[in-house]
Amino acid sequence: AQSVTQLDSHVSVSEGTPVLLRCNYSSSYSPSLFWYVQHPNKGLQLLLKYTSAATLVKGINGFEAEFKKSETSFHLTKPSAHMSDAAEYFCVVSDRTKTSYDKVIFGPGTSLSVIP
Amino acid sequence: EAGVVQSPRYKIIEKKQPVAFWCNPISGHNTLYWYLQNLGQGPELLIRYENEEAVDDSQLPKDRFSAERLKGVDSTLKIQPAELGDSAVYLCASSFRGGEQFFGPGTRLTVL
Numbered sequence: 398a399q400s401v402t403q404l405d406s407h408v409s410v411s412e413g414t415p416v417l418l419r420c421n422y423s424s425s426y427s428p429s430l431f432w433y434v435q436h437p438n439k440g441l442q443l444l445l446k447y448t449s450a451a452t453l454v455k456g457i458n459g460f461e462a463e464f465k466k467s468e469t470s471f472h473l474t475k476p477s478a479h480m481s482d483a484a485e486y487f488c489v490v491s492d493r494t495k496t497s498y499d500k501v502i503f504g505p506g507t508s509l510s511v512i513p
Numbered sequence: 514e515a516g517v518v519q520s521p522r523y524k525i526i527e528k529k530q531p532v533a534f535w536c537n538p539i540s541g542h543n544t545l546y547w548y549l550q551n552l553g554q555g556p557e558l559l560i561r562y563e564n565e566e567a568v569d570d571s572q573l574p575k576d577r578f579s580a581e582r583l584k585g586v587d588s589t590l591k592i593q594p595a596e597l598g599d600s601a602v603y604l605c606a607s608s609f610r611g612g613e614q615f616f617g618p619g620t621r622l623t624v625l
Contacts, residue, residue: 401555431613440517441556441604441616487555499611500569501546503555 399424399492401504409510416460416475418507420488423469429499430471431489432462435506441487447471458482483511515539517617519605525623531593534620538586538607545582546614547590548604556604562588563611592622600624 404419422428432444445456452464458481462473471488488504518537526532538545543564548556559578561569564585573580577596582588592599602621606614 433616440618441606443613443615446613501558501614503548503557506553506555 399428399490399500399502401488401490401502403486403488403504403507405507406505407508407510409512410478411512412480413477416473416478416482416509418473418486418488418509420462420471420473420504421469422471422488422490424490424492426492429491430462430464431491432456432460432471432473433487433489433503435485435487437484444473444486478509478511480511480513483509485509517605517607517615519603519617519620521620522618523621523623525625526595527625528597529594531591532595532622533589533591534603534605534622536588536590536605536617538588538605539615542607542609542615543585544608544611545588546604546606546608547580547588548606550602550604550619552601559590595622595624597624 400423402421430447433441434444435441444460445454447454447464455461460475462471464471485506485508487506491499491501520535545562547559549559550556559573560580562582565582578592580590600623602619604619605617608614
């Protein structure tokens, strides 16, 4: 069975310092993994995705994530936080089920605050 | 290109009343999803359509919730009757053949 754990419900960083948002998953097969961002009163937007190609994935706005199968992790990082990065971030796993369709599970989210 | 369109954006109703949400996916996207998002939580899948077929409705509370996508394009999600606990944001997303999902802005439902 699939599951997604986001280890921190809230992360606070100073502007210009690195960001680390942690995600661990469990999967029965070879999953696809995603990070989505949700700004207040706006729709969810895809940041990046891993689909069994390169394990280090680069996304929009300077974010990247590394797939580590041995650790079942897919942590999201950014070298330098910007005020506009303040938002809710969701780690998502998509995995095959007994049917031919993938099952998509969202993590509970991590709220990122950026301090000026 | 227009994104996923949802209406209404906000809805306030009294408990036991019916309510309906509408979603128009991105043109050409055959996969459509309805999610429920409670405050401070991640979206939870209610139903997934491949064209006009509901391929995953295991999390849809079928005693009060129903959905349809008759022509495989736009979709309607209905609640009848609404309960206080149904207050949430209802998100619609679409994708091409189950790929990257594009989300609409959501409908915020308040049940009084």
